[in-house]
Amino acid sequence: MIFPSILASLEYHFRGWPELSLAFLCYLCIRWYLNFKNQVLANFPIVGALPYILKNFHRLHDWYTELASKVGYSYLFKGPIFGGQMIFLTCDPRNVEYILKKNFSNFPKGQKFLETLQVLGQGIISVETETWHHQRKLASKMFAAKEFRSFAAFASQKLVEDALLPTLDHVHAQASVIDLQNLFLRYAFDSSCAIILGRSPGFLSPSFPSNEFSEAMDVAREIIFNRNMMPSRWWKLLRWLGIGAERKVPGAIKAMDRYTSHYVSLMREDLQRGVEANCLLAIYMNSQEERKDALLDEDEFLKDTSLALVYAGRDTVASGLTYFFYLISKTPRVENKLLEELRLLRAIKNTKRNGCGRKHVDGVEMFDLEELRELTYLEAALYESMRLYPPSPLNLKSVLQEDVLPDGSVVRPGMQIIYSTYAMGRLKSIWGEDCLEFKPERWLDDNGHLKAEAKLKFFGFSIGPRNCIGKEMAFAQMKPAAAAMLFNFQVQVLEGQSISPKPSTVLQLKHGLKARITRRIS
Numbered sequence: 001m002i003f004p005s006i007l008a009s010l011e012y013h014f015r016g017w018p019e020l021s022l023a024f025l026c027y028l029c030i031r032w033y034l035n036f037k038n039q040v041l042a043n044f045p046i047v048g049a050l051p052y053i054l055k056n057f058h059r060l061h062d063w064y065t066e067l068a069s070k071v072g073y074s075y076l077f078k079g080p081i082f083g084g085q086m087i088f089l090t091c092d093p094r095n096v097e098y099i100l101k102k103n104f105s106n107f108p109k110g111q112k113f114l115e116t117l118q119v120l121g122q123g124i125i126s127v128e129t130e131t132w133h134h135q136r137k138l139a140s141k142m143f144a145a146k147e148f149r150s151f152a153a154f155a156s157q158k159l160v161e162d163a164l165l166p167t168l169d170h171v172h173a174q175a176s177v178i179d180l181q182n183l184f185l186r187y188a189f190d191s192s193c194a195i196i197l198g199r200s201p202g203f204l205s206p207s208f209p210s211n212e213f214s215e216a217m218d219v220a221r222e223i224i225f226n227r228n229m230m231p232s233r234w235w236k237l238l239r240w241l242g243i244g245a246e247r248k249v250p251g252a253i254k255a256m257d258r259y260t261s262h263y264v265s266l267m268r269e270d271l272q273r274g275v276e277a278n279c280l281l282a283i284y285m286n287s288q289e290e291r292k293d294a295l296l297d298e299d300e301f302l303k304d305t306s307l308a309l310v311y312a313g314r315d316t317v318a319s320g321l322t323y324f325f326y327l328i329s330k331t332p333r334v335e336n337k338l339l340e341e342l343r344l345l346r347a348i349k350n351t352k353r354n355g356c357g358r359k360h361v362d363g364v365e366m367f368d369l370e371e372l373r374e375l376t377y378l379e380a381a382l383y384e385s386m387r388l389y390p391p392s393p394l395n396l397k398s399v400l401q402e403d404v405l406p407d408g409s410v411v412r413p414g415m416q417i418i419y420s421t422y423a424m425g426r427l428k429s430i431w432g433e434d435c436l437e438f439k440p441e442r443w444l445d446d447n448g449h450l451k452a453e454a455k456l457k458f459f460g461f462s463i464g465p466r467n468c469i470g471k472e473m474a475f476a477q478m479k480p481a482a483a484a485m486l487f488n489f490q491v492q493v494l495e496g497q498s499i500s501p502k503p504s505t506v507l508q509l510k511h512g513l514k515a516r517i518t519r520r521i522s
């Protein structure tokens with residue numbers, strides 16, 4: 001008799017439990033949601049920081065910047081327990097300098113990152129240790145060659161004259177709207193191919209043709225980013241199953257291999273016929289002796305090297321020009337100062353040449369190489385736009401041995417380090433209270449020369465032994481395009497379009513940048 005009465009009593013006492021449990025669960029969910037909603041970052045049990053990453057994925061770079069101002073310059077993200085990822089994100093300039101320069105050898109790209117870069121073969125950006133040392137030494141010599149530097153400037157200038165200005169003229173005549181991002185991607189691809197491979201593929205032309213080589217590089221860029229955003233096992237499984245973006249990889253690799261083989265064969269024929277060529281491929285081919293310990297078969301080396309270089313230059317230059325015109329369109333004061341600099345220079349040169357400026361066939365004016373060197377306000381404006389919108393907004397490193405960074409953070413093997421140049425370009429502590437303003441003047445001293453100290457604060461081309469080797473080439477591509485376009489055409493970016501960046505390793509606008517182009521009346 002006792003037993004049923006105990007049961008009855010329990011039933012009486014716990015009658016309200018399901019409701020109570022439900023209410024408690026709801027309370028926990030609401031608390032969690034409110035915390036999650038108002039907090040910028042937390043590492044939860046089991047799922048780590050995944051909810052925050054998913055919530056902010058569409059605005060990754062701005063989120064990092066927000067974290068820097070609200071939480072601090074460095075923080076640790078834990079991935080979900082089953083992926084085992086530990087990402088240390090920093091935008092502290094002392095840490096970044098330590099990682100990239102002072103203790104460079106302890107922070108390689110790392111196996112995980114290198115694996116994701118294998119789509120691009122074994123060129124300079126996808127290798128490490130001895131192979132990288134050798135390739136870097138060789139590349140430094142090639143990029144520094146005087147004949148190469150003048151060839152790079154000449155080839156870009158020619159492409160502006162033969163392809164960029166006629167295309168813009170065509171858009172003006174059609175009174176159509178153009179996507180500036182697409183235009184500059186075409187220009188950067190053609191000029192990179194011309195400078196590196198010796199031939200422009202003609203991707204930039206008024207008919208806006210398609211190009212399989214460039215499309216294959218788009219796939220490579222997308223896949224490298226995707227692979228880095230997930231644990232290695234996940235993307236390897238997707239690759240094995242052949243689903244998602246991984247499905248496109250084998251085709252893209254084949255296409256890139258086919259095109260680079262083709263360009264290598266053409267250049268070999270040219271050199272055998274005694275054609276004089278100063279593109280990088282020709283310079284590499286003519287330096288057989290220095291290449292003999294390249295640890296790669298001759299053709300593989302030439303193909304992978306040229307692919308890596310075209311890839312490194314294409315998206316970055318396109319991004320630099322796109323955001324430059326975006327900022328100019330929003331800042332008429334800077335546009336006017338740029339025009340003033342161009343017009344003054346043109347007037348001085350015309351006086352010296354007795355009124356004969358350098359005219360393109362359709363009355364469009366060009367700036368020669370000597371003039372371009374004198375355009376310091378333009379150069380400052382390009383730096384300034386890359387400060388706010390760095391083409392390479394984040395970079396990855398790994399950790400070899402446990403280390404203590406200058407801010408006191410401890411990093412351990414197995415962690416990945418991400419440093420955000422996007423956030424660093426927007427830190428008040430580096431760039432002052434007006435850090436969000438587009439002000440080329442911050443790069444210039446009282447005599448109108450570029451300030452060395454401003455360049456030292458800028459990480460957009462990276463620093464240390466693995467810094468950007470193509471910086472000078474990038475300016476040789478961007479300056480003539482920006483000068484000729486500004487001087488001859490009015491670029492009116494359409495109002496009301498969404499200006500959000502794609503989550504990617506390169507800063508690109510999700511929906512492009514639509515603009516109208518009209519000829520300026522001289």
Ligand code: HEM
Pocket residue numbers: 124125136308309310312313314316317320386390391392395396459460461462465466467468469470471473474
């Ligand atoms: C505005 C344009 C450019 C920007 C902002 C830029 C930025 C950068 C950055 C940040 C890095 C370091 C990447 C890392 O640490 O993983 C880098 C590396 C590199 N860049 Fe550029 N880049 C630009 C244009 C170019 C051009 C035109 C070339 C010419 C081919 C080039 C060739 C390279 C190469 C080969 C590396 C790898 C160097 C190495 O690993 O030793 N870049 N660039």
